[in-house]
Amino acid sequence: MQYKRPLLPKWFREEKRSNRRDSDMRQFVKHVPLGWILSNVWIFIITGAAFTKFAKSINLPDSYFGFLAAAPFIGALFQIPASIMLECFGHRKATAVSCFLIGRFMWVLVALIPWVVPEDQESLRWGLLVGLVTVNWIFNNLAGPANTAWLADAVPPSLRGRFVSFCLRWSQPVILAVVLGVGFLIDIAEKAQARQPLLMLKLCSMLLALGGMIGFFAILRHALAPDPKPVVGKGWNPQLLYNLKKPLANRAFRRYLLVNFIFLIGTGFIGQYIWLYMFDVGNMTAFMANLLMVAMQRLVTMFTYRFWGRRIDQHGKKPVMLLCMSVMTVGFMGWVIAGQGGLVHLLIALPIVIVEAACLPGWEITNLNILLDFSSSKQGGTSAAVAINAMAIAIGGIISGALGSLFASVFKGVHIEFPALDMVITYHVMLMLLVVVIRFIVCLLILRLDEPKATATRDLLRDVSTNIFHNTRQAILMPTRIVGQVTRWTYKLKQ
Numbered sequence: 001m002q003y004k005r006p007l008l009p010k011w012f013r014e015e016k017r018s019n020r021r022d023s024d025m026r027q028f029v030k031h032v033p034l035g036w037i038l039s040n041v042w043i044f045i046i047t048g049a050a051f052t053k054f055a056k057s058i059n060l061p062d063s064y065f066g067f068l069a070a071a072p073f074i075g076a077l078f079q080i081p082a083s084i085m086l087e088c089f090g091h092r093k094a095t096a097v098s099c100f101l102i103g104r105f106m107w108v109l110v111a112l113i114p115w116v117v118p119e120d121q122e123s124l125r126w127g128l129l130v131g132l133v134t135v136n137w138i139f140n141n142l143a144g145p146a147n148t149a150w151l152a153d154a155v156p157p158s159l160r161g162r163f164v165s166f167c168l169r170w171s172q173p174v175i176l177a178v179v180l181g182v183g184f185l186i187d188i189a190e191k192a193q194a195r196q197p198l199l200m201l202k203l204c205s206m207l208l209a210l211g212g213m214i215g216f217f218a219i220l221r222h223a224l225a226p227d228p229k230p231v232v233g234k235g236w237n238p239q240l241l242y243n244l245k246k247p248l249a250n251r252a253f254r255r256y257l258l259v260n261f262i263f264l265i266g267t268g269f270i271g272q273y274i275w276l277y278m279f280d281v282g283n284m285t286a287f288m289a290n291l292l293m294v295a296m297q298r299l300v301t302m303f304t305y306r307f308w309g310r311r312i313d314q315h316g317k318k319p320v321m322l323l324c325m326s327v328m329t330v331g332f333m334g335w336v337i338a339g340q341g342g343l344v345h346l347l348i349a350l351p352i353v354i355v356e357a358a359c360l361p362g363w364e365i366t367n368l369n370i371l372l373d374f375s376s377s378k379q380g381g382t383s384a385a386v387a388i389n390a391m392a393i394a395i396g397g398i399i400s401g402a403l404g405s406l407f408a409s410v411f412k413g414v415h416i417e418f419p420a421l422d423m424v425i426t427y428h429v430m431l432m433l434l435v436v437v438i439r440f441i442v443c444l445l446i447l448r449l450d451e452p453k454a455t456a457t458r459d460l461l462r463d464v465s466t467n468i469f470h471n472t473r474q475a476i477l478m479p480t481r482i483v484g485q486v487t488r489w490t491y492k493l494k495q
Contacts (some may be wrong), residue, residue: 064406073397316454331356
């Protein structure tokens with residue numbers, strides 16, 4: 001029987017021709033992308049319209065959404081003990097898989113809350129919701145250092161940009177189908193809610209439970225991939241506590257930490273309050289909100305992950321990060337305009353939002369690649385870098401969640417109308433204007449990052465503008481080329 005070679009990405013097959021690697025790398029590239037895709041489906045189900053409608057169905061106050069926004073960052077604090085455990089006991093693959101499985105299963109328990117806790121005990125429902133969501137993020141972050149170190153050693157630096165962009169790019173069509181389907185189902189349930197008051201709660205509970213099981217299966221897929229360089233535990237040693245200081249001795253790492261910390265202060269609360277803004281101020285349906293905030297962004301990013309992955313490999317991480325954050329700072333104003341609910345506002349905001357979404361993959365990939373550089377053992381890194389970065393993100397996210405909760409409770413009654421612009425200023429708008437200011441500060445901090453091998457930002461800008469010009473010209477001239485092709489065919493037929 002002839003051995004059939006597994007299907008692998010083209011960029012990986014091309015790399016294999018010039019540099020033959022062991023079978024562990026082949027198996028990793030074969031199994032992990034599917035698990036990555038399913039994990040993206042999980043995250044977009046539990047953080048989108050389904051979860052917001054679920055929380056509103058159990059009458060969760062607006063101020064509690066700040067606690068929910070802070071939950072992922074509270075969990076990130078646990079990456080410090082996770083890093084110490086990894087150094088002591090090793091077994092990074094087993095640690096990552098087991099903690100991820102427990103965390104994903106928490107969402108099945110979240111879906112059961114309204115059916116187990118009586119309706120007259122609303123405070124207990126709210127407490128369990130915040131508590132279980134926080135436990136989910138704790139276990140996901142306990143797996144963080146082990147999973148990142150595993151990925152850093154499994155994928156060589158020369159392939160990381162293309163590997164990450166490949167996984168994220170192919171996640172987009174699946175996410176697109178899922179979020180539109182979820183939005184469509186929620187809108188149907190909302191229309192039938194007058195006849196069946198519990199229909200919305202039943203549907204959202206089912207979706208959260210389904211999302212948890214999809215995430216559970218995604219981690220089982222990860223479990224099939226090998227660990228090419230298993231970490232052997234060194235046992236408990238008080239010196240491990242001092243090893244956490246090692247990455248902080250690197251000035252470049254400290255500057256990277258500051259960038260992430262400030263960015264998260266202005267980002268953590270957005271994941272929850274932007275949905276409330278679209279539903280409460282913009283009066284959008286679930287389908288429209290999912291289409292604008294998830295599906296449209298996924299459709300745009302589906303075509304830009306590969307583009308930014310190549311730019312990172314060619315120009316370096318710092319110029320890509322600076323360009324993307326600059327565009328994202330200005331582009332975020334599009335969400336402020338889009339949430340006003342009018343058709344004119346939506347038409348004005350759409351091109352701005354599309355440009356902002358196109359730059360998001362560049363920020364994601366550069367951020368992950370910088371962290372992989374600091375955590376890869378082949379480049380003198382350490383898993384402690386992941387934990388310290390997570391702690392900076394956690395503190396920034398907790399501060400961000402507290403800001404969101406404070407704005408929601410103190411400025412909830414703000415309602416300033418501007419009839420000339422047909423706009424309404426609420427606490428949601430105040431939060432998003434704060435995001436714009438903080439992102440501008442992040443742009444200034446990125447200028448201080450160290451990357452000697454990176455090209456100048458103007459070279460990247462010239463490369464990007466050239467690509468946009470040539471692609472736009474091809475799109476404009478395509479109809480004339482079709483006519484010319486038909487003319488050539490006609491000539492051949494006459495001959």
